[in-house]
Amino acid sequence: MQPGADEQSGGAAGYGIERKSARGVDASVPTGWLDEFTGTSEDRELEETMQALRRRERLAEDADLVTWLALNGFTGTDYERFAYELVRYGHAVITAWVRRGLIFGKCRDRGLGGLEEPPPGAMTRPDVAEELANETVAKSLHYFRENVLMRGQWNPNRGASIKSYFIGQCLIRFPNIYRAWLRTEATTNVMLVDDLGFLDRPAGEGAVTDPADLAVIRQEIDTRLARLPERTRTIMVLTAAGWSQQEIALRLGTTVKAVERTLNYYRPAATTRKGIA
């Protein structure tokens, strides 16, 4: 384009129609022409063609990135940086799908169905989504490197971008991780219902030991937080009884981060509405 063309208005014969990425109006093209063109089948075809070109461009950049990482055998700081960004993307996608329950449909679409229904409300619990997403993405990253990248299994000519391929890998790994979690969850629930006595055996220094005090704590939490999931109430009872997050995580077979997130998620609401922490 000639210098100063942006400032010109009206017709500028000889200027080619140039479509900007944001579909902005080029000052060198009479607006009337574009109005007539907008919404026509040619316009849609042009848009589709440009989207396809952009996809191909991204795929070429994906291929360039993978080739670059392969030069160092998918090790070193560059690979770590790539893995880190891939994980950030994969974790966000999988967490969102788990929370909304969409992941079951996604797995089914890929022939990975047959998964048992989750307990009611379990998928919306922040600790559950976090736990499932963490394990799924970590395991997927491991296998993605070993089975896909190192063996040259990803091929840009097949049309899937590197990020889509990674999400596909996550969907492959999810069913087994979910089944293992479901087994643990079932065991934990039985334990919580049948073995409440463990609450009377607090661990760690400075914990509440008087059974009467513990009964008061448990009753207080049971009454005021009756609508919360059993597991969350257990975490709150144990916290109130002086257990550390590490001890709680160990007891419930989950991670410290999951315990911390559960507390952070529920405690402010409980404090505001009910006046307890």
Place this chain on the structure above:
Amino acid sequence: MTNPLPKPTIQTRIERSSLGTADARKMRARTSDATARAIVTRAAAYPARHTSTKSFSRKVGG
């Protein structure tokens, strides 16, 4: 003699790739640094599978 073009950094390569699209960037921003680092560390801790050339060639009869 003209200076050769500087090689793109890994971050530039990532942003040019499919991980750099607007949607992907938005999703990436949802996961905290600490979580991402913990997952990368966890992934690295899984035992590596034995995929040496020798055992592979034996499998394919090489």
